[in-house]
Amino acid sequence: MRKSLQVAALAGALMVMLALLPTAASATPPTTGFRVSVIAGADVEIPAGEPFFVQHGWGAEYRPMSTLHSFGFDLYVDGIQKHGPREIVIEDGVWVDQQWIFNFRDGLPAGTYTFFGEWTDLDGIALQMEIAVTAVD
Numbered sequence: 001m002r003k004s005l006q007v008a009a010l011a012g013a014l015m016v017m018l019a020l021l022p023t024a025a026s027a028t029p030p031t032t033g034f035r036v037s038v039i040a041g042a043d044v045e046i047p048a049g050e051p052f053f054v055q056h057g058w059g060a061e062y063r064p065m066s067t068l069h070s071f072g073f074d075l076y077v078d079g080i081q082k083h084g085p086r087e088i089v090i091e092d093g094v095w096v097d098q099q100w101i102f103n104f105r106d107g108l109p110a111g112t113y114t115f116f117g118e119w120t121d122l123d124g125i126a127l128q129m130e131i132a133v134t135a136v137d
Contacts, residue, residue: 029084030103036052038056055099056117065090115130
């Protein structure tokens with residue numbers, strides 16, 4: 001009996017804590033450092049070891065929720081796919097923006113890296129961009 005009361009109290013406390021958390025659709029994932037843009041198409045030079053982030057996605061159009069997962073963005077660094085959180089903005093039951101954020105909290109060691117971005121939509125690959133990112137001491 002005592003254990004079931006403890007479990008019920010714990011469950012109740014957990015439900016209250018979850019109710020106070022923001023929803024994933026409205027929370028903006030934090031970024032770190034300065035932004036590096038792949039879509040700009042220009043090679044960049046950055047300080048080695050300094051934090052930075054890449055943020056790209058889709059926006060500025062109202063699309064039905066049923067198409068949300070048909071649009072995407074993938075980032076590869078030297079051929080290795082990176083993973084990061086996605087921010088989704090929903091207004092009046094349609095999505096208007098979704099962005100993927102890739103944080104490089106420790107920056108990169110000195111060297112040159114190939115950053116490749118691929119945007120996909122309902123028809124498949126919509127855009128591919130590649131830049132060289134050179135981290136210098």
